[in-house]
Amino acid sequence: MSSYDVAVIGGGAAGLSAALVLSRARRTVVVIDAGAPRNAPATHMHGFLSRDGMAPSQFLAVGRTEVVGYGAALVAGTVTDLVGAGREGFSVLLADGNRIQARRVLVTTGLRDELPAIPGLADRWAREVLHCPYCHGHEVRDQRLGVIGGTPGAARYAQIVRQWTHDLVYFTAPDLLTATERAGLVARAIGVVEGDIEQLVIDEADRPCGVQMRDGLLVPRDAIFVPPTFVPHSQLLTALGCDVDDGWVITDATGRTSVAGVWAAGNVTDPRAQVITAAGAGSAAAIALNADLVEDDVRNAVTTYHLGGCTT
Ligand SMILES: Cc1cc2nc3c(=O)[nH]c(=O)nc-3n(C[C@H](O)[C@H](O)[C@H](O)COP(=O)(O)OP(=O)(O)OC[C@H]3O[C@@H](n4cnc5c(N)ncnc54)[C@H](O)[C@@H]3O)c2cc1C
Numbered sequence: 250m251s252s253y254d255v256a257v258i259g260g261g262a263a264g265l266s267a268a269l270v271l272s273r274a275r276r277t278v279v280v281i282d283a284g285a286p287r288n289a290p291a292t293h294m295h296g297f298l299s300r301d302g303m304a305p306s307q308f309l310a311v312g313r314t315e316v317v318g319y320g321a322a323l324v325a326g327t328v329t330d331l332v333g334a335g336r337e338g339f340s341v342l343l344a345d346g347n348r349i350q351a352r353r354v355l356v357t358t359g360l361r362d363e364l365p366a367i368p369g370l371a372d373r374w375a376r377e378v379l380h381c382p383y384c385h386g387h388e389v390r391d392q393r394l395g396v397i398g399g400t401p402g403a404a405r406y407a408q409i410v411r412q413w414t415h416d417l418v419y420f421t422a423p424d425l426l427t428a429t430e431r432a433g434l435v436a437r438a439i440g441v442v443e444g445d446i447e448q449l450v451i452d453e454a455d456r457p458c459g460v461q462m463r464d465g466l467l468v469p470r471d472a473i474f475v476p477p478t479f480v481p482h483s484q485l486l487t488a489l490g491c492d493v494d495d496g497w498v499i500t501d502a503t504g505r506t507s508v509a510g511v512w513a514a515g516n517v518t519d520p521r522a523q524v525i526t527a528a529g530a531g532s533a534a535a536i537a538l539n540a541d542l543v544e545d546d547v548r549n550a551v552t553t554y555h556l557g558g559c560t561t
Pocket of ligand 1: 258260261262263281282284285287288289291293295296297326329359362374375381385482516517523525
């Protein structure tokens with residue numbers, strides 16, 4: 250069985266960034282990745298200084314080359330379980346039956362975006378159906394935009410999307426808006442359409458032509474913003490007993506969870522993390538992880554020293 254200082258589970262921005270720092274710190278590192286980063290459906294990545302407009306796949310390919318260059322191992326696969334192995338650290342079990350041993354684990358498995366069940370939305374995800382105006386708002390600026398409301402905070406989200414266009418419509422079920430929300434929308438010339446949405450309509454040129462309401466009204470729109478439900482891929486962490494708050498695994502500022510030796514970073518613990526902040530969180534976790542391993546190394550060296558040996 251292969252054995253490493255750190256097993257990084259998930260090879261997106263957070264995991265690869267951690268692996269880069271750890272392998273440069275001369276730690277033995279394996280990155281196990283299922284190959285489905287969250288932004289894979291998008292053709293371009295924005296907001297990462299010096300990488301703006303790069304394809305997400307290219308960004309990760311460059312990252313993989315860099316970490317391999319420093320000696321990290323990359324394994325394509327899905328981790329199904331993490332089992333504490335006492336002083337040995339953890340056994341990392343893969344779906345293909347392989348098992349890897351590691352002194353520490355860093356979980357960077359990201360999250361899943363769940364869209365409202367409105368016909369047509371999922372098909373256009375990351376094209377004309379968007380969630381993050383900071384990622385893709387600039388690309389649809391000044392177009393006829395819509396926001397799917399009806400969830401807590403959605404009216405405030407519409408006010409943010411308003412930054413990118415003067416032509417914005419907020420769609421919501423009747424009687425959900427508070428008087429304050431309605432006043433804010435009207436004051437900033439955001440149209441309000443109340444009713445049930447039938448579907449997003451696509452025209453013959455394969456472009457969205459509007460939002461079809463159940464009462465027959467068609468509201469012309471070029472792109473739609475949707476606040477998805479964020480579902481963390483945190484099963485490996487919760488199965489180990491990591492403390493959770495409101496569905497999200499709790500970490501300190503460096504990514505340390507409540508379970509000794511287990512760390513987490515990126516979207517798996519922080520739905521707000523962009524690529525650059527997920528990468529930063531991975532880097533911070535790596536530095537703290539290395540310090541934790543150094544403490545372990547000191548303890549082991551002192552024990553060996555008192556037994557009359559010495560370490561190299
Ligand atoms: C459509 C879309 C467009 C976006 N555009 C932008 C943008 O332009 N700019 C920006 O800054 N942000 C953007 N984001 C947000 C961006 O995707 C995240 O900030 C970023 O992916 C978080 O990185 P991460 O490493 O935490 O997770 P991810 O990038 O999702 O990586 C997690 C990795 O872990 C793997 N994994 C999961 N479970 C397991 C397991 N059990 N075993 C092994 N591997 C596993 C996954 O397959 C995946 O490869 C966008 C998001 C979406 C949905």
